[in-house]
Amino acid sequence: xxxxxxxxxxxxxxxxxxxxxxxxxxxxxxxxxxxxxxxxxxxxxxxxxxxxxxxxxxxxxxxxxxxxxxxxxxxxxxxxxxxxxxxxxxxxxxxxxxxxxxxxxxxxxxxxxxxxxxxxxxxxxxxxxxxxxxxxxxxxxxxxxxxxxxxxxxxxxxxxxxxxxxxxxxxxxxxxxxxxxxxxxxxxxxxxxxxxxxxxxxxxxxxxxxxxxxxxxxxxxxxxxxxxxxxxxxxxxxxxxxxxxxxxxxxxxxxxxxxxxxxxxxxxxxxxxxxxxxxxxxxxxxxxxxxxxxxxxxxxxxxxxxxxxxxxxxxxxxxxxxxxxxxxxxxxx
Amino acid sequence: xxxxxxxxxxxxxxxxxxxxxxxxxxxxxxxxxxxxxxxxxxxxxxxxxxxxxxxxxxxxxxxxxxxxxxxxxxxxxxxxxxxxxxxxxxxxxxxxxxxxxxxxxxxxxxxxxxxxxxxxxxxxxxxxxxxxxxxxxxxxxxxxxxxxxxxxxxxxxxxxxxxxxxxxxxxxxxxxxxxxxxxxxxxxxxxxxxxxxxxxxxxxxxxxxxxxxxxxxxxxxxxxxxxxxxxxxxxxxxxxxxxxxxxxxxxxxxxxxxxxxxxxxxxxxxxxxxxxxxxxxxxxxxxxxxxxxxxxxxxxxxxxxxxxxxxxxxxxxxxxxxxxxxxxxxxxx
DNA sequence: CTGAAAGCGCTAACAC
DNA sequence: GTGTTAGCGCTTTCAG
Numbered sequence: 001x002x003x004x005x006x007x008x009x010x011x012x013x014x015x016x017x018x019x020x021x022x023x024x025x026x027x028x029x030x031x032x033x034x035x036x037x038x039x040x041x042x043x044x045x046x047x048x049x050x051x052x053x054x055x056x057x058x059x060x061x062x063x064x065x066x067x068x069x070x071x072x073x074x075x076x077x078x079x080x081x082x083x084x085x086x087x088x089x090x091x092x093x094x095x096x097x098x099x100x101x102x103x104x105x106x107x108x109x110x111x112x113x114x115x116x117x118x119x120x121x122x123x124x125x126x127x128x129x130x131x132x133x134x135x136x137x138x139x140x141x142x143x144x145x146x147x148x149x150x151x152x153x154x155x156x157x158x159x160x161x162x163x164x165x166x167x168x169x170x171x172x173x174x175x176x177x178x179x180x181x182x183x184x185x186x187x188x189x190x191x192x193x194x195x196x197x198x199x200x201x202x203x204x205x206x207x208x209x210x211x212x213x214x215x216x217x218x219x220x221x222x223x224x225x226x227x228x229x230x231x232x233x234x235x236x237x238x239x240x241x242x243x244x245x246x247x248x249x250x251x252x253x254x255x256x257x258x259x260x261x262x263x264x265x266x267x268x269x270x271x272x273x274x275x276x277x278x279x280x281x282x283x284x285x286x287x288x289x290x291x292x293x294x295x296x297x298x299x300x301x302x303x304x305x306x307x308x309x310x311x312x313x314x315x316x317x318x319x320x321x322x323x324x325x326x327x328x329x330x331x332x333x
Numbered sequence: 334x335x336x337x338x339x340x341x342x343x344x345x346x347x348x349x350x351x352x353x354x355x356x357x358x359x360x361x362x363x364x365x366x367x368x369x370x371x372x373x374x375x376x377x378x379x380x381x382x383x384x385x386x387x388x389x390x391x392x393x394x395x396x397x398x399x400x401x402x403x404x405x406x407x408x409x410x411x412x413x414x415x416x417x418x419x420x421x422x423x424x425x426x427x428x429x430x431x432x433x434x435x436x437x438x439x440x441x442x443x444x445x446x447x448x449x450x451x452x453x454x455x456x457x458x459x460x461x462x463x464x465x466x467x468x469x470x471x472x473x474x475x476x477x478x479x480x481x482x483x484x485x486x487x488x489x490x491x492x493x494x495x496x497x498x499x500x501x502x503x504x505x506x507x508x509x510x511x512x513x514x515x516x517x518x519x520x521x522x523x524x525x526x527x528x529x530x531x532x533x534x535x536x537x538x539x540x541x542x543x544x545x546x547x548x549x550x551x552x553x554x555x556x557x558x559x560x561x562x563x564x565x566x567x568x569x570x571x572x573x574x575x576x577x578x579x580x581x582x583x584x585x586x587x588x589x590x591x592x593x594x595x596x597x598x599x600x601x602x603x604x605x606x607x608x609x610x611x612x613x614x615x616x617x618x619x620x621x622x623x624x625x626x627x628x629x630x631x632x633x634x635x636x637x638x639x640x641x642x643x644x645x646x647x648x649x650x651x652x653x654x655x656x657x658x659x660x661x662x663x664x665x666x
Numbered sequence: 667c668t669g670a671a672a673g674c675g676c677t678a679a680c681a682c
Numbered sequence: 683g684t685g686t687t688a689g690c691g692c693t694t695t696c697a698g
Contacts, residue, residue, distance in 0.1 A: 002691055013669045018693060028667060045445050049391065050691030052382035053674050058446075060425070069411035071404055071612075078402035081428050090446060092393070093426040095414050112378050113391075113423060226615050253616045260618065279404075282559050283586045285593065285618035335675055346685045351677060361683060383675030386690045 001044050010038040021046055052114070060090045062110040062145075065121035066098045072248075072276050075294050076121040076150045083303045089116065098124060098191075104137045111144055117310055118147045123163070123195035126152040146309050151195070151297050153318050160309070162301045162319040164293035166195050169323030170202030171209075173273045173291055174245055176325065178210045180271055180332050182243030185212075188220050188229070188255060189247040199247050199275070222251060229254020234261060242270055249274035249281045252288050256330065272330045286329030293323045334377050343371040354379055385447070393423045395443040395478075398454035399431045405581075405609050408627050409454040409483045416636045422449065431457060431524075437470045444477055450643055451480045456496070456528035459485040479642050484528070484630050486651050493642070495634045495652040497626035499528050502656030503535030504542075506606045506624055507578055509658065511543045513604055513665050515576030518545075520552050521562070521588060522580040532580050532608070555584060562587020567594060575603055582607035582614045585621050589663065605663040619662030626656045 003021075007014045012031060019027045020035040027035075038044075052058040061084050065073040081091045092113055096106035103125055110118065118141055126149065127134045135154045141147050142158040153161030177185050187203045189196050200219070207214050218241070222232040229251050237258065246252035252274030256266060264270050266286055274281055277292035297319075305315030336354075340347045345364060352360045353368040360368075371377075385391040394417050398406040414424045425446055429439035436458055443451065451474055459482065460467045468487045474480050475491040486494030510518050520536045522529050533552070540547050551574070555565040562584050570591065579585035585607030592599050599605055599619055607614055610625035630652075638648030 004691080014692080015669060015671095015694080016667090019668090022693085026667060031667080047386070047691050048446055049382055049385035049389075050674090051693080053380070053386050053676090053691080054693045056382075056674080058382065063426075067411060068401060068407050068414070069404075071402075071407070074401050074404070074407040077426075078400060078428060081401070081426060085427065090443075091426050093396075093410075093414060093424050094418065095411060110423075113381055226612070250612065256618075279559070279583065279613055280616045283613045283616035285589075337675080347676080348678085348685060348687095349683085352684085355677085359683065364683080380675050383690090384677080386675080386692090387677045389690080 001042050002047065006035065006038055006042065006044050009042070010035045057114065057116055058090075059088055060092055060113065060115050061117045061119065062092045062094065062113065062115035063119045063121065064094045064096050064103070064106050064110060064125070066103075066124050067095050068093065071278050072294055073121050076298065079298045079301075080119050080121075080150070084307075087307055100127060100134060107137055107141050111141055115145060117145050117306075119150060120147065120152060121150045123152045123166075124193055125149060126154050126194050128197075129194050130155045146306075148306060150301075151294065160306070160315055160317055160319075162297050162321070164297050164321045164323040166198040166293065166323065167202035167205070169291045169293060169325070170199045170245065170275075171206045172323075172325050173275075173289075174203050174206035175210075176289070176327070176331060177243040177245065177271050177273065178206060178212065180243070180267075182271055183212065184215070184218065184238070184240045185243035185245060186218050186220050186237070186241045186255075187247075188222060188233075188244055188251045190222050190224050190229075190251060191247075196247055199245075203245060222254065224250065226250055226254045226257060230257040230261065233258035244270065244272045246272065246274050249276045249278045249288060249290055252290070252330070253280050253284050256284050256286075256288070266330055267332050271332065273325075274330075277324075277326050281326075281328065284330065289328045289331040290326055291323050292326055293321070296321045296324055334375050335380065339368065339371055339375065339377050342375070343368045390447065390449055391423075392421055393425055393446065393448050394450045394452065395425045395427065395446065395448035396452045396454065397427045397429050397436070397439050397443060397458070399436075399457050400428050401426065404611050405627055406454050409631065412631045412634075413452050413454075413483070417640075420640055433460060433467060440470055440474050444474055448478060450478050450639075452483060453480065453485060454483045456485045456499075457526055458482060459487050459527050461530075462527050463488045481639065483634075484627065493639070493648055493650055493652075495630050495654070497630050497654045497656040499531040499626065499656065500535035500538070502624045502626060502658070503532045503578065503608075504539045505656075505658050506608075506622075507536050507539035508543075509622070509660070509664060510576040510578065510604050510606065511539060511545065513576070513600075515604055516545065517548070517571070517573045518551065518576035518578060519570070519574045519588075520580075521555060521577055521584045522553070523555050523557050523562075523584060524580075529580055532578075536578060555587065557583065559583055559587045559590060563590040563594065566591035577603065577605045579605065579607050582609045582611045582621060582623055585623070585663070586613050586617050589617050589619075589621070600662065600664050604665065606658075607663075610657075610659050614659075614661065617663065622661045622664040623659055624656050625659055626654070629654045629657055 003014045007017045096103045139156040147159045149161040151163045222229040244255045274288045274290040277290040281288035281290040336347045340350045429436045472489040480492045482494040484496045555562040577588045607621045607623040610623040614621035614623040
């Protein structure tokens with residue numbers, strides 16, 4: 001059932017049918033009604049490919065993220081999907097994994113789908129930062145469609161970022177530990193992403209500001225996975241540690257397991273702070289103090305202005321959030 | 334830059350360019366090389382809309398799920414996306430929410446995108462079961478494209494389901510509680526989905542088999558959210574309860590919080606079992622015994638046979654998994 | 667207000 | 683092996 005069939009059945013030309021489909025004001029209400037009736041009776045829907053070919057767009061947006069199975073990213077994907085769908089956009093999702101080459105390939109691939117905008121979820125895509133030449137692929141992509149980085153930013157035309165000031169957020173978190181009197185604070189991490197580096201900077205800054213020494217031995221790289229983290233800490237966690245800042249809740253949960261296994265009580269003898277404010281943080285016992293970044297970031301995204309962009313106007317290139325420290329029982333309240 | 338431009342630059346016809354793009358054996362290696370060179374120099378990629386219009390497909394599959402932000406579903410989405418992408422399919426994702434009308438609308442909408450197959454994630458889409466007339470929308474959809482239900486099944490041509498035998502899995506779980514000597518086992522739930530009903534059946538079956546009474550007061554409906562569950566239980570949990578089966582880990586985590594708040598020790602005085610075997614289960618203290626269903630279900634999906642379907646052959650209509658009971662410290666080991 | 671007709675860029679018969 | 687050409691189904695001038 002195509003536009004010709006409808007035209008024939010309704011006794012009008014295809015041009016008129018097309019106009020009705022697009023609700024053009026140039027058609028009399030009478031013919032509109034007539035044509036609509038025929039369309040409904042045959043439950044006709046226009047062919048999206050033909051439409052796409054003519055208009056150059058199918059009203060889809062592309063979302064690329066390292067892995068939707070990760071709660072943090074899923075949250076971002078869900079947010080974008082929900083909001084853009086409300087405005088009639090469909091979403092093509094692509095999980096790229098965490099290899100830079102794969103990231104570039106994913107972007108190239110999804111651009112071929114002639115999407116109307118590209119969303120990259122997570123700081124991973126900015127690699128080593130705003131001006132890392134490796135992020136040229138983003139600038140390249142932005143020549144075709146507006147690119148929105150969720151929790152990321154790179155310099156360039158037609159590129160927009162909404163992100164959490166990870167450095168400041170971590171400073172805040174580590175300051176809390178320091179204010180509790182912690183002297184040997186472990187920095188627990190498991191990736192070398194840009195975001196991870198910012199967190200490290202925040203950690204160092206806070207120590208410096210408090211006049212505490214920055215001890216190389218207090219940077220602890222652990223394998224991912226709660227159980228793994230526990231084991232890694234059991235093996236080599238310096239005994240003097242009395243505070244832990246973890247770059248995500250999973251790591252923090254592992255630290256908690258470690259503490260329990262060794263009989264260290266939290267928060268009395270050891271304070272622990274996580275990051276992401278995920279369900280893990282609330283499941284733990286004691287519950288984890290954690291930094292909420294994604295949720296905060298998403299709240300600040302002005303969807304209207306993004307849509308404005310898709311329709312002509314321009315949003316702020318860079319939206320910053322501070323990240324909120326949610327205090328719970330894993331630190332002294 | 335379109336096929337005409339490339340043809341002109343390469344000094345061949347558009348048919349030849351098309352053949353090269355599709356790697357037809359009917360072109361000499363020489364011209365292939367020549368054309369490829371021009372394509373690369375101009376980094377030409379064929380227009381997917383035009384292609385779709387001609388072929389009637391753009392090699393995309395549709396995934397509909399209630400909410401990707403839910404870890405359980407995200408796991409399913411990630412699995413489908415990854416595997417189908419390996420075979421060159423792109424994924425259109427749509428989160429439908431948990432309203433039946435919205436579910437139908439989502440399916441209708443995504444079908445308009447002329448996807449090559451539809452995946453529905455979660456038992457929600459089967460409403461009250463295989464033969465619920467409300468699931469006609471699935472049979473309707475299946476007239477256009479093969480429909481795959483992940484953790485669901487409805488009767489019908491061109492419909493394929495992979496699912497966990499929730500009833501058997503819960504029986505197994507409740508049997509464990511009974512074998513520990515628990516006499517007053519709470520059934521903790523928060524939805525009335527089909528899957529939830531199956532779990533309830535499994536619970537009842539296990540009690541019956543053990544000659545234990547089925548007590549109406551032991552069916553406990555809680556609000557979602559760990560904190561909410563705790564509060565709800567604090568208000569009205571029957572005092573004699575010595576075992577809890579929860580239909581998901583979030584609820585189980587809430588039960589654990591409740592136990593801690595009231596000084597009930599787990600698993601000594603109260604055993605708790607969750608469902609989904611999520612990260613929550615491992616974050617809890619003590620860690621939750623839980624049923625792994627999705628992961629098991631996904632493992633059983635024979636992607637090759639699904640792809641076979643997309644290319645002609647036919648997979649099993651229904652693939653059953655048992656669900657694995659992963660025992661941890663929230664029950665006596 | 668409505669219709670005729672020219673694309674949009676590609677695939678696949680069909681010729682050569 | 684390669685080229686010609688007729689669609690695929692829709693949008694959009696341009697006439698009327």
